[in-house]
Amino acid sequence: MDGNQRNIFGLYQKHKDSKLTFNEIQDIKSQIMLIEADMNRFAFNDGRGIGFDDDTGIISINKAVFKEQSEVLPEYRLSIRGILAHEYWGHLMNHPSPHEPNTPEDECWADDSAARRSPGLTAEDKTILFRRALKYAQIAREQFPLGESAFEYKVDDLVRRYLSDDEICKLSE
């Protein structure tokens, strides 16, 4: 796994007990309203880190949402709203996923779906979600260099609206 991969993957488990304050939770709730998500599907500071749980159908959120902000490479760094959209519109509303959880294929699919489906995102949120989707697709292909992976990411006009041809070309190698 190279530096790039580490920097968009698997940060949350390290910060399981990191608690949000009351005011931070209020802030996050206002972002949840902006993406028109169901507040009852979110649990704060429940000791599970961050992420959608397939078994309970609940998205856990703790202070690690802010770690994402400082630890991820800037070009892949989602806003809090982008992270919430990824979990809700990308994972929860797409459940069950056709892909294995915690694989680049699944993360690609969640980022792409969130960019397409979530209300209330900024253009920058969508740009970063599509960029991440392309990066995860590239990582998925690298894991199967001999072409055993059936995974293919389709770049369409909507993706082209947010990412330059150069960037798409670079991430499609």
Ligand SMILES: [Zn+2]
């Ligand atoms: Zn995810």
